Amino acid sequence: MSLTEFEDFLYGACLRDWDAEAERMAKIKERFDRASEVRIVGAGTDLTVSLEGREGEVDAGHANLPGGEVYYSPVEDATEGVVHFSEFPAFSEPYELESVRMVYRGGRVVEASAARGEDVLFETLDRDEGARVLGELGIGCNTGIQRYMRNTLFDEKIDGTVHLAIGAGFPALGGKNESVVHWDMVKDLRPGGQLLCDGEVVQENGRWLI
Incomplete structure (x- = not known):
């Protein structure tokens, strides 16, 4: 990527109409806030997460840039x-x-593997009692980011992705899990993926249906 291409990418990701983005993401949050159960379906993936009694947070560029989750x-x-x-x-x-x-199973990672770096994965999962618990479900919403950059701050905001973090939750959002670990990993749902709220498909192939 050239410097000019990176400038275009950075401006496209960060120079959004954040008031409009906040309004759009508030609608997404409202639907997920009403959901007891979220199901994530994609390549090699079928995961069910409970949001019962948990309210989400919109990142519309106020806490960091780029926002968009x-x-x-x-x-x-x-x-x-x-x-x-x-x-x-x-x-x-x-x-x-x-x-x-x-x-x-039962909220904890019971099996794990990696094609590369598996020793690091297991070392992290065994870091403490809370490291095998899911601490975050994040839903990428930034339409100005379409390509993977190998930088989690950007990649987790890609519209049509979710990111899941093992380890510590957010107490302000009702999270109770404690750990020294909070490790975000990004899952792309644009090629054939779905997000379902209580059985209703709300996103398919990375496109919102709400």
Whole structure:
């Protein structure tokens, strides 16, 4: 990527009409706030997360730039299923992991694998008691970001993606899980993915239906 291309990317990601973006994301938040259960379906992925009694937060560029996500601390003991981060690497400085896959039962990671960096994955999962619990569900909403940049601050905001963080939750959002770990991994739902709220498809192939 040339400097000019990076400038165009950066301005497109950050110089948004954030008032309009906040209004758009508030509608997404309102639908997810009403959901007891969110199901994430994609390549190698079928994961169910409970948001019962949890309210989300909109990042509309006030806390950091770029903004562009709605995020939650899920119910700690209710995550079930499998997620495969097959599209993008997972970064834990200075390490880059490929094809991370995790199976959740009763809210905890019970199986895990990675095509590269598996030792780092297991070391992190075993860091403390809370490291195997899902601490965050984030929903990317920034339509100005369409390409992967290998920088989580940007990548987790891509419209049509979700990011899931193992470890610490957000107490301000009702999160109770404590851990020294908070590791975001990005899942691309644009190629054939779905987001469902209480069984209703609200996003398909990365396109919002609400």
